[in-house]
Amino acid sequence: xxxxxxxxxxxxxxRVRKSLKFALLIALLMIYLIPIYGMFSxxxxxxxxxxxxxxxxxxxxxxxxxxxxxxxxxxxxTNSIIVTVGGVSIALILAVLASYAFSRFAIxxxxxxxxxxxxxxxxxPITLIIPIFIMFFNIGLKGTxxxxxxxxxxxxIPLSIWMIKSFIDDIPKDIDQAALVDGHSTMFILxxxxxxxxxxxxxxxxxxxxxxxxxxxxxxxxLSGVDTKPTSVLLSSIRGERGFNWGRVAAIExxxxxxxxxxxxxLQKYMLRGLTFGTVRR
Amino acid sequence: MHKLLxxxxxxxxxxxxxxxxxxxxxxxxxxxxxxxxxxxxxISFHRFSVIIREIPRYVGGLNYINVITSAEAWxxxxxxxxxxxxxxxxxxxxxxxxxxxxxxxxxxxxILITLFTIPLMIAPVASSLFFRYLFDENLGPVNNFLKHxxxxxxxxxxxxxxxxxxxxxxxxxxxxxxxxxxxFVMFLLTAGMSSIPQDLIEQSRVDSLKxxxxxxxxxxxxxxxxxxxxxxxxxxxxxKTFDSIYILTAGGPGATTELISVYIYRVAFERWDFGSAxxxxxxxxxxxxxxxxxxxxxILGGERS
Numbered sequence: 001x002x003x004x005x006x007x008x009x010x011x012x013x014x015r016v017r018k019s020l021k022f023a024l025l026i027a028l029l030m031i032y033l034i035p036i037y038g039m040f041s042x043x044x045x046x047x048x049x050x051x052x053x054x055x056x057x058x059x060x061x062x063x064x065x066x067x068x069x070x071x072x073x074x075x076x077x078t079n080s081i082i083v084t085v086g087g088v089s090i091a092l093i094l095a096v097l098a099s100y101a102f103s104r105f106a107i108x109x110x111x112x113x114x115x116x117x118x119x120x121x122x123x124x125p126i127t128l129i130i131p132i133f134i135m136f137f138n139i140g141l142k143g144t145x146x147x148x149x150x151x152x153x154x155x156x157i158p159l160s161i162w163m164i165k166s167f168i169d170d171i172p173k174d175i176d177q178a179a180l181v182d183g184h185s186t187m188f189i190l191x192x193x194x195x196x197x198x199x200x201x202x203x204x205x206x207x208x209x210x211x212x213x214x215x216x217x218x219x220x221x222x223l224s225g226v227d228t229k230p231t232s233v234l235l236s237s238i239r240g241e242r243g244f245n246w247g248r249v250a251a252i253e254x255x256x257x258x259x260x261x262x263x264x265x266x267l268q269k270y271m272l273r274g275l276t277f278g279t280v281r282r
Numbered sequence: 283m284h285k286l287l288x289x290x291x292x293x294x295x296x297x298x299x300x301x302x303x304x305x306x307x308x309x310x311x312x313x314x315x316x317x318x319x320x321x322x323x324x325i326s327f328h329r330f331s332v333i334i335r336e337i338p339r340y341v342g343g344l345n346y347i348n349v350i351t352s353a354e355a356w357x358x359x360x361x362x363x364x365x366x367x368x369x370x371x372x373x374x375x376x377x378x379x380x381x382x383x384x385x386x387x388x389x390x391x392x393i394l395i396t397l398f399t400i401p402l403m404i405a406p407v408a409s410s411l412f413f414r415y416l417f418d419e420n421l422g423p424v425n426n427f428l429k430h431x432x433x434x435x436x437x438x439x440x441x442x443x444x445x446x447x448x449x450x451x452x453x454x455x456x457x458x459x460x461x462x463x464x465x466f467v468m469f470l471l472t473a474g475m476s477s478i479p480q481d482l483i484e485q486s487r488v489d490s491l492k493x494x495x496x497x498x499x500x501x502x503x504x505x506x507x508x509x510x511x512x513x514x515x516x517x518x519x520x521x522k523t524f525d526s527i528y529i530l531t532a533g534g535p536g537a538t539t540e541l542i543s544v545y546i547y548r549v550a551f552e553r554w555d556f557g558s559a560x561x562x563x564x565x566x567x568x569x570x571x572x573x574x575x576x577x578x579x580x581i582l583g584g585e586r587s
Contacts, residue, residue, distance in 0.1 A: 021383055051422075094310065098303055117311070123315075124563055130559060153310055214405065217528070268399075
């Protein structure tokens, strides 16, 4: 490859060009990640130094985290965990069943149903929120964990169905066929044969759904109560205060985004499926 | 494999009705998605105000007429259009640049891509709130830096007109949205480029194609479906932009950054005019469906990815 290149462009020029490209890429990455770095650096800064340069981190302190704790970050994070885990668990159980049926059975109207499920991705959430708000207000689900968990299950079911179906589709149908010939029931095939084979895929789907719910803001803003507000709502309520402490904000943000950053590294392999709703796979 | 599926061979010998497996998931969607969607359509034909606790009154298409003839609603729609034009071109421009820089393989490419995708995955609420600190007009690090270098820091959250011809507040929103979403475009385009056959790349090298031609004849045909897909996703999601605006500017100053979704939110939950809000959101839904079809038809040319 390189030999051929010598005929077309001089090797030196080729190398210079390549390293220039690489340098540009690294520079862009640096600029790109400054806000993330800033968040972490600010969270560990003493209050007096908050506006004195983003990069100098002379003294590391945990006082921002203590203050965030006193401010209610702990209960907000707990609430976030409750509604996220609740929503994802319901969605996952139901989506595994449905996606297996979609993947393996000939069902009348399957394409229409699958397209409807995909189209929920297009709907502006604002269309749904008014009726749901009225409904929850009237039946007393507003401000409860259960209400938010049910809405979150609704939000993550489509993503989970499409993604898990894409993983199940990758498994040859001969395996089901063989198990059927052996006289196993559908549930046995699903839980004892298929699910163990797609565990990583299911985990990735769960992680994508979890990230979506963890970050969700609009429904949480309108449907959560004083005691059930998740982190995103807590952060937004800080916005309205005057003269608030940025160090504390950054501390809450760091606790809020750190799990996601860890997940992103693991999810890299599945990123394309996750971003495109499982419609593109490799 | 497709043959087997379409003939429904796997249905044979099963005792369980597949509908039973779909039903639980479908029930949740029915109650919390289909039903609200229809109810919402119903509300849009009623006069409905929560504060005065009046009984919803059927008014026919009055809400729709009000919305379509309202100068205020059109102003928000035009703002949204301007926002879409700028933020999508920034995201696609930068995304394309990054994916071209990532075109050739090198050690550590994967980790680099992963690092780029972090902004995409973290909560817009968290990143937007931090951008408020970064762009703080008096003490923020960005203006601090600019004052040292060029001796002047713009008012990032004001309605002053920026060099791009749009108010600074809108520009800041676009900047933050670009920061969040460029990796999405980059990621899809990179995936498209990795599907180019190796011989084709090799051949273009041997022929020492100019970059312009290489892009036009080697790269573009392969990333076209991905561009369409990214465009569809970005268009839909941009219309939904709410979190970052709510945190950054809350639509202000005045209505400078009050894009359509923030506007609907305000009509619904500040004026409590549910009728107009649902009518407007239905119009947005129709626009989304229409535009998605247009993108599919013209860019993909009927083919499916």
